[in-house]
Amino acid sequence: MNDFTEIKESLVSYVEQLDEEKSLELAREALNAGIDPLSLIDVMNEGMKRVGILYDSKDYFIADLIMAGMIFRQVLGLKEITDYFHRTNHKKxxxxxxxxxxxxxxxxxxxxxxxxxxxxxxxxxxxxxxxxxxxxxxxxxxxxxxxxxxxxxxxxxxxxxxxxxxxxxxxxxxxxxxxxxxxxxxxxxxxxxxxxxxxxxxxxxxxxxxxxxxxxxxxxxxxxxx
Missing domain, CATH: 3.40.50.280 (Cobalamin-binding domain)
Incomplete structure (x- = not known):
């Protein structure tokens, strides 16, 4: 079983830093390596939480929140994740x-x-x-x-x-x-x-x-x- 700890930590940091290119690159790498899509979404959410903390402390502004949201949406749009949603779409x-x-x-x-x-x-x-x-x-x-x-x-x-x-x-x-x-x-x-x-x-x-x-x-x- 793969240990994705290092990838997860790096991805959280990239999202926190609002690094769109590296976030998408690492998300693709994680999915190709076999990380569970739901686990990846949780990792992205952790990055968003950190962005939210920076926003609350006034280190980030609303534009930064929007940027983080755009990164999240792009990751959610990756083929492996959309395929997962389609597979589970009937299990409501x-x-x-x-x-x-x-x-x-x-x-x-x-x-x-x-x-x-x-x-x-x-x-x-x-x-x-x-x-x-x-x-x-x-x-x-x-x-x-x-x-x-x-x-x-x-x-x-x-x-x-x-x-x-x-x-x-x-x-x-x-x-x-x-x-x-x-x-x-x-x-x-x-x-x-x-x-x-x-x-x-x-x-x-x-x-x-x-x-x-x-x-x-x-x-x-x-x-x-x-």
Missing amino acids: IGKVVIGTVKGDIHDIGKDIFRYMLEANGFDVIDLGVDVAREIFIKNVQKHNPDILALSGVLTSTVDEMREIVNALKEVQLRDKVKIIIGANHLTENSFRFIGADGFATDASVGAKLCREWMNLGHGQGVEGNG
Whole structure:
């Protein structure tokens, strides 16, 4: 069995340094050497986490986050990974409606989480960015998802997420769907204020929480964080 430790560490560093060329080159090398595509996605996610830390410390800016997201998307577009998605496409474990809430046009975190969900066997309906609460409600009614995923980079999105949860209560849909919220700025306090079932500041952790929900069934109150 190959030990990919050195390759993984180098790839995380290249993503952290926003080195697009070396990241893609090493990702291809790892896939050709036989690394599991899901393992590679986890490595890329670790690199993204480091970029997020640098952003939070104001060493990186939004343009750097966008660059890291572009690198991630390019790696996800490599043939070995897309082939993996196609092979597992029929093995759906649940359905998720996802979107970035109204007032926020950022899609990096949402897109990464969507890819992680798809890699874990979910059917994902992506509503895009700047999504009004009425659109979320309409799509929960239309698609009857197991999980509703709300994303938001801006701290101001906390209030909008809460309003979406309240709107679901008003139309008596709240107890029919699990709600996970995702953003780097989320805390235990903001999570409880919003009234979701779980939150994650890390896409991989969020995807694992969603899998756990599917394994446990649909009882309310399961919580999680990153």
